[in-house]
Amino acid sequence: MPANNPKPQPTQSELKTAKGTRDWVGRDLLLRDRISQTITNVFKRHGGIPLDTPVFELREVLAGKYGEDAKLIYNVEDQGGELLSLRYDLTVPFARWLAMHSNVKQIKRYQIAKVYRRDQPAISRGRLREFYQCDFDIAGVYDAMIPDAEILRIIVEVFRTLKLGIVIKLNHRCILDGLFTVAGVPGNKIRSISSAVDKLDKAPWDEVKKEMVGEKGLAEEVADKIGEYVRRSGGLREMIDTLREDQELSANEQVQSGLADMDLLARYLTAMDAIESVSFDLSLARGLDYYTGLIYEVITTTSGRSNQVGSVAAGGHYDNLVGRYGKQAIPCVGLSFGVDRIFTILDAQQKKNTSDLKSEADVYVMAAGGKGFDGLLAERMEVASQLWDAGIRAEFTAKVKPKMLQQFNAAKEVPVAVILGQEEMEAGQVRLKDARAGNGDKIEKDRGRLVSRENLVEEVTSLLSKIALEERQD
Amino acid sequence: MPANNPKPQPTQSELKTAKGTRDWVGRDLLLRDRISQTITNVFKRHGGIPLDTPVFELREVLAGKYGEDAKLIYNVEDQGGELLSLRYDLTVPFARWLAMHSNVKQIKRYQIAKVYRRDQPAISRGRLREFYQCDFDIAGVYDAMIPDAEILRIIVEVFRTLKLGIVIKLNHRCILDGLFTVAGVPGNKIRSISSAVDKLDKAPWDEVKKEMVGEKGLAEEVADKIGEYVRRSGGLREMIDTLREDQELSANEQVQSGLADMDLLARYLTAMDAIESVSFDLSLARGLDYYTGLIYEVITTTSGRSNQVGSVAAGGHYDNLVGRYGKQAIPCVGLSFGVDRIFTILDAQQKKNTSDLKSEADVYVMAAGGKGFDGLLAERMEVASQLWDAGIRAEFTAKVKPKMLQQFNAAKEVPVAVILGQEEMEAGQVRLKDARAGNGDKIEKDRGRLVSRENLVEEVTSLLSKIALEERQD
Numbered sequence: 001m002p003a004n005n006p007k008p009q010p011t012q013s014e015l016k017t018a019k020g021t022r023d024w025v026g027r028d029l030l031l032r033d034r035i036s037q038t039i040t041n042v043f044k045r046h047g048g049i050p051l052d053t054p055v056f057e058l059r060e061v062l063a064g065k066y067g068e069d070a071k072l073i074y075n076v077e078d079q080g081g082e083l084l085s086l087r088y089d090l091t092v093p094f095a096r097w098l099a100m101h102s103n104v105k106q107i108k109r110y111q112i113a114k115v116y117r118r119d120q121p122a123i124s125r126g127r128l129r130e131f132y133q134c135d136f137d138i139a140g141v142y143d144a145m146i147p148d149a150e151i152l153r154i155i156v157e158v159f160r161t162l163k164l165g166i167v168i169k170l171n172h173r174c175i176l177d178g179l180f181t182v183a184g185v186p187g188n189k190i191r192s193i194s195s196a197v198d199k200l201d202k203a204p205w206d207e208v209k210k211e212m213v214g215e216k217g218l219a220e221e222v223a224d225k226i227g228e229y230v231r232r233s234g235g236l237r238e239m240i241d242t243l244r245e246d247q248e249l250s251a252n253e254q255v256q257s258g259l260a261d262m263d264l265l266a267r268y269l270t271a272m273d274a275i276e277s278v279s280f281d282l283s284l285a286r287g288l289d290y291y292t293g294l295i296y297e298v299i300t301t302t303s304g305r306s307n308q309v310g311s312v313a314a315g316g317h318y319d320n321l322v323g324r325y326g327k328q329a330i331p332c333v334g335l336s337f338g339v340d341r342i343f344t345i346l347d348a349q350q351k352k353n354t355s356d357l358k359s360e361a362d363v364y365v366m367a368a369g370g371k372g373f374d375g376l377l378a379e380r381m382e383v384a385s386q387l388w389d390a391g392i393r394a395e396f397t398a399k400v401k402p403k404m405l406q407q408f409n410a411a412k413e414v415p416v417a418v419i420l421g422q423e424e425m426e427a428g429q430v431r432l433k434d435a436r437a438g439n440g441d442k443i444e445k446d447r448g449r450l451v452s453r454e455n456l457v458e459e460v461t462s463l464l465s466k467i468a469l470e471e472r473q474d
Numbered sequence: 475m476p477a478n479n480p481k482p483q484p485t486q487s488e489l490k491t492a493k494g495t496r497d498w499v500g501r502d503l504l505l506r507d508r509i510s511q512t513i514t515n516v517f518k519r520h521g522g523i524p525l526d527t528p529v530f531e532l533r534e535v536l537a538g539k540y541g542e543d544a545k546l547i548y549n550v551e552d553q554g555g556e557l558l559s560l561r562y563d564l565t566v567p568f569a570r571w572l573a574m575h576s577n578v579k580q581i582k583r584y585q586i587a588k589v590y591r592r593d594q595p596a597i598s599r600g601r602l603r604e605f606y607q608c609d610f611d612i613a614g615v616y617d618a619m620i621p622d623a624e625i626l627r628i629i630v631e632v633f634r635t636l637k638l639g640i641v642i643k644l645n646h647r648c649i650l651d652g653l654f655t656v657a658g659v660p661g662n663k664i665r666s667i668s669s670a671v672d673k674l675d676k677a678p679w680d681e682v683k684k685e686m687v688g689e690k691g692l693a694e695e696v697a698d699k700i701g702e703y704v705r706r707s708g709g710l711r712e713m714i715d716t717l718r719e720d721q722e723l724s725a726n727e728q729v730q731s732g733l734a735d736m737d738l739l740a741r742y743l744t745a746m747d748a749i750e751s752v753s754f755d756l757s758l759a760r761g762l763d764y765y766t767g768l769i770y771e772v773i774t775t776t777s778g779r780s781n782q783v784g785s786v787a788a789g790g791h792y793d794n795l796v797g798r799y800g801k802q803a804i805p806c807v808g809l810s811f812g813v814d815r816i817f818t819i820l821d822a823q824q825k826k827n828t829s830d831l832k833s834e835a836d837v838y839v840m841a842a843g844g845k846g847f848d849g850l851l852a853e854r855m856e857v858a859s860q861l862w863d864a865g866i867r868a869e870f871t872a873k874v875k876p877k878m879l880q881q882f883n884a885a886k887e888v889p890v891a892v893i894l895g896q897e898e899m900e901a902g903q904v905r906l907k908d909a910r911a912g913n914g915d916k917i918e919k920d921r922g923r924l925v926s927r928e929n930l931v932e933e934v935t936s937l938l939s940k941i942a943l944e945e946r947q948d
Binding site: 015016017018019021022023024025026029030032033041044045046047048049050051052053054055056057058061074075076077078079081082084086096097099100104107108109114116118130138142143146147149150153157267268270271272273325326327357358359360361377378379381382384385388389391392393394395398399400 | 489490491492493495496497498499500503504506507515518519520521522523524525526527528529530531532535548549550551552553555556558560570571573574578581582583588590592604612616617620621623624627631741742744745746747799800831832833834835851852853855856858859862863865866867868869872873874
């Protein structure tokens with residue numbers, strides 16, 4: 001939204017969340033949490049250590065890290081104190097943390113948190129201004145490409161678990177920079193030409209060429225030469241061979257060094273059973289300034305919304321970011337999952353046959369009685385407390401004298417009903433039944449079997465296990 | 475920090491997090507997550523539905539909700555678009571959500587998220603500018619005080635699970651307002667006198683009286699009369715009886731209505747086995763504007779840092795907040811746990827005998843060999859992948875030819891070592907051993923027992939269960 005055309009402040013009738021943000025509730029949120037949990041489990045499986053950083057950083061920590069995208073950073077108002085900005089990603093806060101902890105020479109850290117970008121939102125495609133990232137980074141000096149290969153293996157594991165088909169598009173900043181040099185791009189234009197190339201997944205070559213020649217002042221024949229290279233992609237092993245056969249390219253030292261990395265990577269991915277998921281794509285450039293080696297983006301091959309959401313994970317190798325905080329340089333390779341985009345794909349696959357706001361309670365505690373029935377509220381509270389003490393999820397109607405039908409309808413939403421009656425309570429007993437069977441009428445007639453209060457927890461637990469087993473078998 | 479004395483921007487040597495914020499990493503973060511998980515489990519046990527709202531709200535959503543504390547709100551810079559502020563609590567975003575969803579008449583919702591306050595921080599006491607809240611609110615029309623009682627029961631359950639002794643200090647806004655009226659406080663000064671009374675847990679009566687008379691212009695005899703009342707506290711049942719005996723007080727309609735609520739509450743807390751944890755404290759006022767009924771704060775009785783951290787949970791009943799967004803009014807009662815403060819107490823109780831950054835891996839995959847040994851990197855990758863495929867947490871040294879001692883030392887941090895040798899691998903076998911036994915030398919001599927690659931997952935799983943069982947018995 002342009003600054004010279006500020007939107008009027010909303011009146012009460014326009015109550016809403018801030019532009020590009022949304023609330024998450026109930027079923028949606030449980031699915032999003034399930035995705036994060038799946039990813040976290042894989043991170044822990046690879047020895048990851050959790051990190052959580054503040055939502056804002058000192059503004060100068062973010063300065064000069066994001067190239068052209070820096071204009072998308074949210075600043076916090078200067079209210080007399082430090083100048084702060086909301087985090088734009090989780091990589092820069094991690095690099096800041098590493099620079100502050102010089103005793104940490106090697107670490108695999110993961111972080112799951114929201115990041116903020118004043119981008120043009122498209123909520124239905126999972127593109128938001130506030131969105132979740134799940135990051136895993138391996139920092140430290142190791143033998144070449146071993147951490148890079150493990151990062152790609154993590155991606156493969158996560159999407160296998162989520163049952164989503166993917167392709168990991170790979171490239172290498174050294175190969176890309178060498179290729180630009182061979183094509184004749186002046187050194188000071190390499191990063192900006194790289195940004196233009198990165199748009200090739202969304203725009204046709206003609207448009208990208210126009211940007212290079214028109215906006216960025218590249219000679220037309222240089223652009224054409226770039227075009228010959230960057231439209232190539234294929235299997236990792238096959239592409240390495242093709243590029244090595246290109247004598248002009250393979251004479252360049254940067255290209256040689258990048259190809260040596262890619263060669264190691266191909267070997268390691270074979271050993272880790274992940275080679276089938278990757279493709280070498282010379283048009284992949286990635287916008288961020290700080291990458292120095294392997295770069296990659298993950299797209300899903302599962303049909304449906306996949307093509308609309310863009311990449312579902314991305315990352316790369318960055319050697320100098322930590323060193324830019326004036327401390328020792330620590331090479332890192334990182335990975336970031338776009339949880340909201342993965343959510344958009346999985347959500348579209350699910351059948352929405354339950355209410356968004358269904359409670360997860362297991363037991364409904366209700367009371368029944370004839371004339372003069374006083375509602376047995378204290379008794380319902382006591383029985384619910386007995387179940388809560390045992391860790392069982394239980395609810396009851398928050399009325400002194402609840403209507404029978406209201407209770408029966410609420411009970412149908414949960415697996416088990418515990419029914420209290422005045423006489424049974426006096427005898428230390430309650431009725432227990434599978435609450436989902438039949439409609440309200442039928443439940444009302446079948447009032448369940450009598451169990452003693454002393455055995456209630458045991459009986460409920462056993463009935464819940466039986467129901468869970470039957471549901472798994474369905 | 476005053477606006478007229480801005481702090482110089484930090485140089486690179488002063489790399490740090492923003493004032494009043496901290497990073498969380500490793501063991502600390504796992505403990506904090508365990509606390510959140512304990513609380514979430516109790517919320518789910520009571521039928522709670524999760525909600526997640528954006529970190530910022532339209533500025534006018536927060537306006538007029540926090541009384542004198544509004545000055546602590548963080549604003550987002552106006553970058554041409556909407557005016558935004560960071561959330562100050564989770565209650566107002568919930569009320570905004572409810573007002574936007576007029577179809578939701580009743581809900582138990584929970585939210586676990588960070589909130590932001592430009593307060594004076596005291597990190598060692600768990601008082602931060604960015605801190606976690608875990609909120610549970612029951613919204614909707616129910617019979618009086620049943621939801622309020624369930625909220626207090628939830629508090630008791632959480633702290634029983636965390637094994638922390640607590641007292642829940644209760645008061646009622648109607649009783650407090652009635653008491654101020656009886657004492658002679660003018661109607662337009664009630665909220666500001668209430669704020670002054672709320673300081674009685676930190677300041678002596680003389681100081682609070684001085685604020686009332688000096689700053690807030692109350693007549694001295696009115697202040698004295700307030701002083702007589704608000705220094706009373708005791709058991710819930712006993713205090714209700716005492717106040718009813720006070721003829722001047724009990725003639726006031728607001729006091730009568732508040733006492734009727736407290737009487738119901740005492741009955742319900744008895745039925746829910748939570749009455750022993752509460753105390754009725756007339757000095758409790760709570761700063762926030764929106765409470766209209768029951769208010770409470772929870773303090774721990776466990777020794778150690780408890781007295782320094784202040785309240786570990788708090789909340790109350792608010793009838794009109796949702797209605798202030800121009801929609802129907804929905805009565806609510808809410809609860810907020812201060813996770814960082816609970817962390818501070820539990821953390822001080824723990825022995826810190828492990829490294830903060832210990833990996834949670836279960837298996838270390840290593841290679842051994844004599845002269846001409848090539849490091850078996852591809853083989854280590856294959857075996858690690860076999861374990862990852864089975865969901866087992868495994869690591870290996872990211873070196874082509876790792877040193878033996880380096881591997882053995884890394885292996886000592888995890889329960890199980892899998893050792894590869896050239897000959898064994900060719901025969902489809904590896905060595906498996908309990909990696910924690912003895913020092914590096916001893917491990918090196920005892921090279922474990924041979925198992926076949928085919929049975930590796932089974933053998934590792936079984937050894938891990940055996941070790942876990944032994945550790946539980948220790």
